[in-house]
Amino acid sequence: MSGYEMRPLNVLSVASEIYPIIKTGGLADVAGALPRALASQNVRMMALIPGYPAAMRSVESAEVVHRYDGLYGGTARILSAKAGGLELFVLDAPHLYDRPGSPYVTPEGWDWPDNAQRFAALSEVAAMIGLGGLPEFQPDVVHAHDWQAGLAPAYLHYAGGRRPGTVLTVHNIAFQGGFPAYLLSYLNLPAGSFTIDGVEYYGQIGFLKAGLHFADRITTVSPTYAVEIQTPEGGMGLDGLLRTRSGIVSGILNGIDETVWDPATDPHLAARFDRAGLEARSVNKAALQERLGLSPDPDALVFGVVSRLSEQKGLDLLLGELPSLLADGAQLALLGAGDRGLEAAFRASMSVYPGQVGCFFGYDEALAHQIQGGSDALLVPSRFEPCGLTQLCAMRYGTIPLVARVGGLADTIIDANEMAVAAGVATGIQFSPVTPAAFGGAVARAKTLWRDRDSWKRLQRNGMGTDVGWTQPAKRYAELYRTCAASASSATS
Numbered sequence: 001m002s003g004y005e006m007r008p009l010n011v012l013s014v015a016s017e018i019y020p021i022i023k024t025g026g027l028a029d030v031a032g033a034l035p036r037a038l039a040s041q042n043v044r045m046m047a048l049i050p051g052y053p054a055a056m057r058s059v060e061s062a063e064v065v066h067r068y069d070g071l072y073g074g075t076a077r078i079l080s081a082k083a084g085g086l087e088l089f090v091l092d093a094p095h096l097y098d099r100p101g102s103p104y105v106t107p108e109g110w111d112w113p114d115n116a117q118r119f120a121a122l123s124e125v126a127a128m129i130g131l132g133g134l135p136e137f138q139p140d141v142v143h144a145h146d147w148q149a150g151l152a153p154a155y156l157h158y159a160g161g162r163r164p165g166t167v168l169t170v171h172n173i174a175f176q177g178g179f180p181a182y183l184l185s186y187l188n189l190p191a192g193s194f195t196i197d198g199v200e201y202y203g204q205i206g207f208l209k210a211g212l213h214f215a216d217r218i219t220t221v222s223p224t225y226a227v228e229i230q231t232p233e234g235g236m237g238l239d240g241l242l243r244t245r246s247g248i249v250s251g252i253l254n255g256i257d258e259t260v261w262d263p264a265t266d267p268h269l270a271a272r273f274d275r276a277g278l279e280a281r282s283v284n285k286a287a288l289q290e291r292l293g294l295s296p297d298p299d300a301l302v303f304g305v306v307s308r309l310s311e312q313k314g315l316d317l318l319l320g321e322l323p324s325l326l327a328d329g330a331q332l333a334l335l336g337a338g339d340r341g342l343e344a345a346f347r348a349s350m351s352v353y354p355g356q357v358g359c360f361f362g363y364d365e366a367l368a369h370q371i372q373g374g375s376d377a378l379l380v381p382s383r384f385e386p387c388g389l390t391q392l393c394a395m396r397y398g399t400i401p402l403v404a405r406v407g408g409l410a411d412t413i414i415d416a417n418e419m420a421v422a423a424g425v426a427t428g429i430q431f432s433p434v435t436p437a438a439f440g441g442a443v444a445r446a447k448t449l450w451r452d453r454d455s456w457k458r459l460q461r462n463g464m465g466t467d468v469g470w471t472q473p474a475k476r477y478a479e480l481y482r483t484c485a486a487s488a489s490s491a492t493s
């Protein structure tokens with residue numbers, strides 16, 4: 001048994017958002033769940049996050065563990081803090097993070113003009129901690145998430161000498177963080193780094209590219225997406241680099257936090273329920289219909305959507321198919337935020353189909369739970385989906401996922417084809433390719449299944465019996481960290 005199996009492994013996780021402190025999407029859920037999930041694997045994970053206003057507000061107790069006189073034009077501190085039930089390092093740099101809007105964009109929706117500096121700073125601080133800058137926590141592995149932390153492996157590489165192992169996780173390859181080349185020295189990157197074997201990417205500084213180039217291990221959030229991003233169709237320009245690093249690329253499925261997403265204890269639901277008491281869902285369905293202005297019809301098949309409104313999520317397909325989806329009295333309950341055009345189109349559909357389409361635009365945690373607990377089927381027609389979390393929540397809440405067969409949706413849902421139904425293992429409905437016709441076909445299958453309530457219930461129960469928690473993924477991450485730490489230490493010793 002190696003030393004790494006015996007003593008706790010220290011891992012620094014670097015992410016631009018973390019649930020329950022600050023969340024714009026699934027990355028926050030994963031970053032927030034990992035530290036707790038890994039504790040049972042003998043891994044001590046500390047997360048480093050930027051000190052946005054929401055983060056500073058949620059700090060319950062804090063100690064200043066490091067000060068910078070100048071970090072990209074202002075003073076900064078690292079706080080070792082407790083917040084939202086997590087142990088964190090918070091980078092308190094008001095000139096970079098103390099502003100309204102989301103972590104990435106202004107209140108008007110424009111990228112913050114200094115995003116390069118804001119997230120380079122996060123990565124530089126991660127590298128400083130990785131190199132032993134904080135005596136109280138010396139990481140064996142630095143785990144960077146997405147482009148915002150992508151420079152961390154690069155800074156660690158250019159520091160030279162002994163360093164921790166590095167892991168880069170891709171939650172969405174569509175977001176790559178490209179910035180002008182003239183920023184190179186300002187971002188404290190060596191002149192020689194602006195090459196194809198460094199941080200250069202199509203004439204820019206590529207934050208995600210840098211992470212993919214320098215990390216010891218690359219993961220993404222499902223095995224199928226790990227394959228897809230190595231193809232020209234799925235790699236969005238980075239597939240060539242990923243193919244050259246294929247041996248260190250793997251996919252680890254996400255889980256969901258089973259305490260946050262538990263229909264038996266969920267405080268947001270009108271009625272709590274479990275696998276043996278599915279009847280109680282009808283109370284939630286009625287409450288959802290009332291909240292969103294849908295007709296109070298217990299027999300209407302209610303399709304739910306909980307999603308960012310973006311090209312990725314394929315909701316334009318749903319708009320196109322609305323007439324047939326709603327033709328026989330079915331209903332749509334949608335919660336989403338993002339693209340203004342999609343929002344306008346769904347808003348208009350509420351007047352065209354009063355009582356059949358109910359939407360809320362914005363971010364609403366409680367409504368997300370109510371849609372999972374009160375609708376009958378959850379639509380996820382994504383064009384690509386690295387893992388997807390809402391279909392996992394749906395399974396846990398007895399909502400039948402109807403999903404595109406891509407990425408993690410392909411890996412987590414078992415399609416109700418005849419064989420799977422006969423074997424008693426089906427959990428949802430998949431369609432492929434991602435076209436209006438195939439989506440329409442899947443909706444028709446859902447309606448046929450809905451008329452056979454016994455089969456519908458069997459699918460619900462199968463979904464509710466599926467393990468969608470973090471236990472298995474946490475084991476995979478722990479294993480990965482141990483190999484990564486061992487190889488980094490043997491490379492530098």
Ligand SMILES: Nc1ncnc2c1ncn2[C@@H]1O[C@H](COP(=O)(O)OP(=O)(O)O[C@H]2O[C@H](CO)[C@@H](O)[C@H](O)[C@H]2O)[C@@H](O)[C@H]1O
Binds near residue numbers: 030308
């Ligand atoms: N308007 C709203 N109000 C309240 N809650 C809302 C909401 N819109 C979305 N949510 C919640 O945000 C999360 C979305 O997570 P997803 O994994 O489905 O997508 P996302 O594309 O953001 O994440 C990316 O990262 C994750 C994590 O790796 C991958 O699973 C995914 O495939 C990838 O695209 C869910 O917890 C959902 O309930």
